[in-house]
Amino acid sequence: xxxxxxxxxLTTERFAPLPPGAVVGILxxxxxxxxxxxxxxRLGMRTHVYAPDPDPPAAQLSNRTTTADFEDDxxxxxxxxxxDVVTYEFENVPVEAVDRIGKYRPVRPGRxxxxxxxxxxxxxxxxxxxxxxxxxxxxVESPQDLAEAVASIGYPSILKSRRFGYxxxxxxxxxxxxxxxxxxxxxxxxxxxxxQKIQFSREVSVIGARGAHGFPVCYDPGxxxxxxxxxxxxxxxxxxxxxxxxxxxxxxxxxMDRLDYVGVIGVEIFVTPDGLLVNEFAPRVHNSGHWTLxxxxxxxxxxxxxxxxxxxxxxxxxxxxxxxxxxxxxxxRVAHDLAACSSTAIHLYGKRDVxxxxxxxxxxxxxGPAGLD
Amino acid sequence: xxxxxxxxxLTTERFAPLPPGAVVGILxxxxxxxxxxxxxxRLGMRTHVYAPDPDPPAAQLSNRTTTADFEDDxxxxxxxxxxDVVTYEFENVPVEAVDRIGKYRPVRPGRxxxxxxxxxxxxxxxxxxxxxxxxxxxxVESPQDLAEAVASIGYPSILKSRRFGYxxxxxxxxxxxxxxxxxxxxxxxxxxxxxQKIQFSREVSVIGARGAHGFPVCYDPGxxxxxxxxxxxxxxxxxxxxxxxxxxxxxxxxxMDRLDYVGVIGVEIFVTPDGLLVNEFAPRVHNSGHWTLxxxxxxxxxxxxxxxxxxxxxxxxxxxxxxxxxxxxxxxRVAHDLAACSSTAIHLYGKRDVxxxxxxxxxxxxxGPAGLD
Numbered sequence: 154x155x156x157x158x159x160x161x162x163l164t165t166e167r168f169a170p171l172p173p174g175a176v177v178g179i180l181x182x183x184x185x186x187x188x189x190x191x192x193x194x195r196l197g198m199r200t201h202v203y204a205p206d207p208d209p210p211a212a213q214l215s216n217r218t219t220t221a222d223f224e225d226d227x228x229x230x231x232x233x234x235x236x237d238v239v240t241y242e243f244e245n246v247p248v249e250a251v252d253r254i255g256k257y258r259p260v261r262p263g264r265x266x267x268x269x270x271x272x273x274x275x276x277x278x279x280x281x282x283x284x285x286x287x288x289x290x291x292x293v294e295s296p297q298d299l300a301e302a303v304a305s306i307g308y309p310s311i312l313k314s315r316r317f318g319y320x321x322x323x324x325x326x327x328x329x330x331x332x333x334x335x336x337x338x339x340x341x342x343x344x345x346x347x348x349q350k351i352q353f354s355r356e357v358s359v360i361g362a363r364g365a366h367g368f369p370v371c372y373d374p375g376x377x378x379x380x381x382x383x384x385x386x387x388x389x390x391x392x393x394x395x396x397x398x399x400x401x402x403x404x405x406x407x408x409m410d411r412l413d414y415v416g417v418i419g420v421e422i423f424v425t426p427d428g429l430l431v432n433e434f435a436p437r438v439h440n441s442g443h444w445t446l447x448x449x450x451x452x453x454x455x456x457x458x459x460x461x462x463x464x465x466x467x468x469x470x471x472x473x474x475x476x477x478x479x480x481x482x483x484x485x486r487v488a489h490d491l492a493a494c495s496s497t498a499i500h501l502y503g504k505r506d507v508x509x510x511x512x513x514x515x516x517x518x519x520x521g522p523a524g525l526d
Numbered sequence: 527x528x529x530x531x532x533x534x535x536l537t538t539e540r541f542a543p544l545p546p547g548a549v550v551g552i553l554x555x556x557x558x559x560x561x562x563x564x565x566x567x568r569l570g571m572r573t574h575v576y577a578p579d580p581d582p583p584a585a586q587l588s589n590r591t592t593t594a595d596f597e598d599d600x601x602x603x604x605x606x607x608x609x610d611v612v613t614y615e616f617e618n619v620p621v622e623a624v625d626r627i628g629k630y631r632p633v634r635p636g637r638x639x640x641x642x643x644x645x646x647x648x649x650x651x652x653x654x655x656x657x658x659x660x661x662x663x664x665x666v667e668s669p670q671d672l673a674e675a676v677a678s679i680g681y682p683s684i685l686k687s688r689r690f691g692y693x694x695x696x697x698x699x700x701x702x703x704x705x706x707x708x709x710x711x712x713x714x715x716x717x718x719x720x721x722q723k724i725q726f727s728r729e730v731s732v733i734g735a736r737g738a739h740g741f742p743v744c745y746d747p748g749x750x751x752x753x754x755x756x757x758x759x760x761x762x763x764x765x766x767x768x769x770x771x772x773x774x775x776x777x778x779x780x781x782m783d784r785l786d787y788v789g790v791i792g793v794e795i796f797v798t799p800d801g802l803l804v805n806e807f808a809p810r811v812h813n814s815g816h817w818t819l820x821x822x823x824x825x826x827x828x829x830x831x832x833x834x835x836x837x838x839x840x841x842x843x844x845x846x847x848x849x850x851x852x853x854x855x856x857x858x859r860v861a862h863d864l865a866a867c868s869s870t871a872i873h874l875y876g877k878r879d880v881x882x883x884x885x886x887x888x889x890x891x892x893x894g895p896a897g898l899d
Contacts, residue, residue, distance in 0.1 A: 170862055173874050191564055194586055197861070197874030197887065213567055214587050450820055450871050450892050465866035472846055472892065488570070489543055493838035498823050501546050501570030514570065519823050519845065522895045 168259070168365050170463035171237055173197025177458065178236030178258070180250065182209025182218070184502035184512065185438050185454075186242035188446075190214040192454035198462065203232050210502045211242070223250040233257035240416060240461050244270045244435055245317055261461040262416040266436035269412070273315050273346045276433060283411045285404055286430045288423075289349040296337050302347040303327065309350040312336045314343055324382070326350065351430060353423035357391040360442035361405035362417045362456040365463040369406040370456070372449065372469045374398060375441050375477075377421070383510065387441045388476045389448060390524065393424065400429050408434055417442070417457035440512070444475040447498045447517040471523045480514040482507060491516050541632070541738050543836035544610055546570030550831065551609030551631070553623065555582025555591070557875035557885065558811050558827075559615035561819075563587040565827035571835065576605050583875045584615070596623040606630035613789060613834050617643045617808055618690055634834040635789040639809035642785075646688050646719045649806060656784045658777055659803045661796075662722040669710050675720040676700065682723040685709045687716055697755070699723065724803060726796035730764040733815035734778035735790045735829040738836040742779040743829070745822065745842045747771060748814050748850075750794070756883065760814040761849045762821060763897070766797065773802050781807055790815070790830035813885070817848040820871045820890040844896045853887040855880060864889050 177193045179186045182204030190200040191214045200215040205222050212218040217235075221228035229250055233239070239260045241251070244267060251264045269275045277290045291302035293312065303310060314323035325336045327347075339345050357374040364370075376391035377384055393401065405420040408431075419439025421432040442453035451459070451467025459466055480488060485507050492499050501514035550566045552559045555577030563573040564587045573588040578595050585591040590608075594601035602623055606612070612633045614624070617640060624637045642648045650663045664675035666685065676683060687696035698709045700720075712718050729752070734744040749764035750757055766774065778793040781804075792812025794805040815826035824832070824840025832839055853861060858880050865872050874887035 173858070173861065173876075174878060187567070191567070191587070194560070194564070194876060195871075195873050196865075197876050199586065199876070213572065213589050214564070216586050447823055450869050450890075455871075459865065464862060467865065468868045468870070470869070472895065485546070488546065489837060492569075492832065492840065495841045496823050496843070497841070498568075498828075500568050503546075503567060503570050503572070505547060517823075522845065 168463045170365070171198070174199065175237040175462065176201055176216070176235060177462065178203060178232060178239040178254075179211060179215070179242055180204075180223070180239065180246045180254075181242035182206065182211040183242060184210050184504075184514075186211030187214055187502060188454045188500075189240070189242060189438065189457060192452065193458045195455060196458055196462070196464065198458065201232065201236050203228075210504055213503055223247050226253055229253045230257070238461050240437075240457070241267065242437055244437060262412070262414050262418070262436045266412045266414055266418075270434060270436045271316055273313055273348075273433070274344070275315075277346065277348070279411075280408070280431050280434075283407055285407060286428060288351050288430055288432075291347050293340055293345040293347050296340055299333070299337060299340050299345075299347065303333070306347055306349050310347050311350045312339050312345050312347050314339055314345050316343065351423045351425060351432075353425050353430075355392065355424045356432070357393060357401055357422050357424060358387070358439065358441040359401050359405040359420045359422065360417060360439055360445065360453050361402075361409055361420065362453070362460050362466055362469070363409040363414045364460040364466045365415065367410075367413075368466070369409045370466045370469045371402045371405050372442065372445055372453065373471045374401045374422070375444055377441050381510075383481060383512075384440050384479055385481075386476060386478050387444055389444055389471060389474060397424065397429060404429065404431055405434075412436075416460045417453050440479070440515075441477075443500065443515050444477040444517055445469075445471075446500065447519055448473045448475040448523075473523055474520045476518045476520055478516045478518070479512055480516060482509040482511055482513065485513045488514060488516075494518065496520070541836045543738070544571070547572060548610040548835065549574055549589070549608060550835065551576060551605060551612040551627075552584060552588070552615055553577075553596070553612065553619045553627075554615035555579065555584040556615060557583050557877075557887075559584030560587055560875060561827045561873075562613070562615060562811065562830060565825065566831045568828060569831055569835070569837065571831065574605065574609050576601075583877055586876055596620050599626055602626045603630070611834050613810075613830070614640065615810055617810060635785070635787050635791070635809045639785045639787055639791075643807060643809045644689055646686055646721075646806070647717070648688075650719065650721070652784075653781070653804050653807075656780055658780060659801060661724050661803055661805075664720050666713055666718040666720050669713055672706070672710060672713055672718075672720065676706070679720055679722050683720050684723045685712050685718050685720050687712055687718050689716065724796045724798060724805075726798045726803075728765065728797045729805070730766060730774055730795050730797060731760070731812065731814040732774050732778035732793045732795065733790060733812055733818065733826050734775075734782055734793065735826070735833050735839055735842070736782040736787045737833045737839045738788065740783075740786075741839070742782045743839045743842045744775045744778050745815065745818055745826070746844045747774045747795070748817055750814050754883075756854060756885075757813050757852055758854075759849060759851050760817055762817055762844060762847060770797065770802060777802065777804055778807075785809075789833045790826050813852070813888075814850075816873065816888050817850040817890055818842075818844075819873060820892055821846045821848040821896075846896055847893045849891045849893055851889050851891070852885055853889060855882040855884055855886065858886045861887060861889075867891065869893070
């Protein structure tokens with residue numbers, strides 16, 4: 154039995170590994186579920202996808218699919234009956250659905266990570282309580298709150314809805330008093346959070362994993378480039394000093410330990426002249442970790458399956474430098490041409506309809522053997 | 527349009543690439559079909575597996591499965607109706623089934639490679655006619671033929687049934703006159719071939735691919751170790767002199783060109799003090815190419831799908847040295863422990879029943895960045 158490190162809480166439930174042939178239930182049927190299902194199959198696991206929409210990308214690579222809403226208690230119960238462990242592939246799965254399933258089967262990562270990640274204010278509060286640096290922030294429930302928060306945090310800042318925002322949706326920049334009017338609208342559609350806008354030199358993310366025995370493992374940080382609020386590109390290695398790299402990895406480890414986390418997590422970090430700030434985390438495999446499919450022996454998807462099934466975590470070492478580029482909307486037109494580029498791996502998600510802003514696939518260009526920046 | 531090389535016959539049918547969303551039909555549902563289906567999904571293709579046995583390993587990763595015999599003309603016809611291209615994942619698919627489907631849809635690689643590979647005498651004759659060195663051999667239809675063949679080829683030799691042998695089945699060593707009696711029995715169960723037994727220093731195999739435009743691409747040769755007639759291990763790089771490596775790759779290229787081949791092929795080659803001899807080829811992805819899953823940006827399965835779908839072939843360069851070990855029968859017991867080894871990727875086939883001699887999965891141990899022996 155391995156010795157638990159001091160930083161790993163003893164409260165971690167130790168669980169026996171699931172044998173090959175066990176059934177992994179996946180809540181959500183998008184591309185992340187698809188790549189999780191593929192990885193689960195490599196470990197001999199069977200998979201059952203639960204998703205509201207018919208013929209989701211993950212169904213192609215799964216043994217079974219349930220098409221039902223996350224509010225359908227009876228369907229959730231039947232799903233729980235036929236799986237051995239449950240995970241989720243996106244963080245907007247209702248916590249109530251996870252609670253419902255959790256009565257019958259283990260859900261990993263658990264409900265705590267999900268609940269915190271669903272609420273930007275809870276998330277920032279949790280990060281600060283965990284001793285990690287974050288941008289200044291304030292809860293905003295009303296136009297009055299907004300005025301007070303802006304007075305305290307100043308310009309430039311950014312107002313975000315507390316819940317269900319992604320890819321830049323539900324956000325408004327407040328660079329001066331002239332932006333307040335637009336921002337007030339967001340406060341009217343629900344709780345929001347005002348955050349200091351960080352002047353960062355770059356954004357990196359750390360993909361971490363923590364298994365049944367509580368030991369965190371992290372991949373090398375990747376450097377992200379966004380466009381219109383959507384991730385365009387992640388490259389490894391990120392341009393980080395050795396000390397920054399270590400701190401970024403430690404931040405991810407701290408979050409996983411504090412949450413007694415089991416599974417893969419994606420942690421976004423701003424690099425600023427004053428140090429590293431955690432922006433947010435996603436309690437799931439992460440777009441910025443897709444490079445691991447061609448940069449490591451064990452990728453983030455297999456790592457997640459290993460973790461939730463109680464298997465030993467795999468080697469997170471990077472054997473190659475990689476540039477991952479998302480194929481968004483009409484980028485799909487060039488997929489075939491990209492296939493002709495050397496050292497380029499194509500990963501398409503099997504989505505029938507090409508829509509602007511829709512993630513259709515990604516490309517990993519292996520740029521050479523692993524080096525440090 | 528790329529210029530065709532002199533060695534690529536102009537007779538190659540040029541075909542347009544299939545778009546993502548096209549349906550790849552796979553005849554056979556074993557682990558090779560499973561890994562082909564996974565690769566096809568990565569390229570956004572849908573898959574339809576046709577196999578006689580229910581719940582085959584490939585079904586888990588496919589959109590659709592047809593459970594029917596290869597002699598079921600009606601089922602073959604219905605299958606052809608709903609796919610865009612057809613391939614096979616094992617070489618004992620009846621040529622008649624391929625002919626039946628071929629009336630409606632392209633089958634790649636075509637019927638010629640399949641027909642030759644199904645008959646050891648045809649195969650050896652084809653190789654010799656292609657100018658490649660093979661062991662001395664003779665057709666054996668009767669005990670009388672056997673006596674004459676042994677007189678001509680001498681001891682030690684090996685008698686093999688011409689058709690449907692694999693993993694050492696249907697073979698008898700003839701090391702001296704005392705072995706003739708056993709060997710005679712094989713001649714009674716159908717046509718056979720007597721081959722000179724080669725005293726080789728090692729066996730290597732070349733995984734090659736040839737696409738819609740007729741250009742062959744080959745992976746680095748792997749070195750194979752068998753036990754009881756079953757492949758146990760393939761390691762790259764193989765211990766070959768530079769000249770031998772080039773000759774091995776050229777042999778695979780010659781076979782593909784002669785067959786006007788489209789798809790991935792596995793060519794087994796003996797290294798002897800007198801040079802390289804081709805032992806046999808398999809017109810499909812090959813067990814000795816499983817190392818490519820963790821040693822290359824584009825593995826043999828994706829390469830095959832690219833070829834049969836008319837996509838550009840991927841980069842076959844090796845980024846890492848790999849040792850591939852098959853998990854056979856009760857080896858499955860150690861799969862979980864192997865998962866704890868560093869730089870080790872597990873690939874299980876989802877087979878429910880563990881049987882002696884049955885290939886249950888394989889393990890790729892990445893031993894370092896690509897080097898030459």
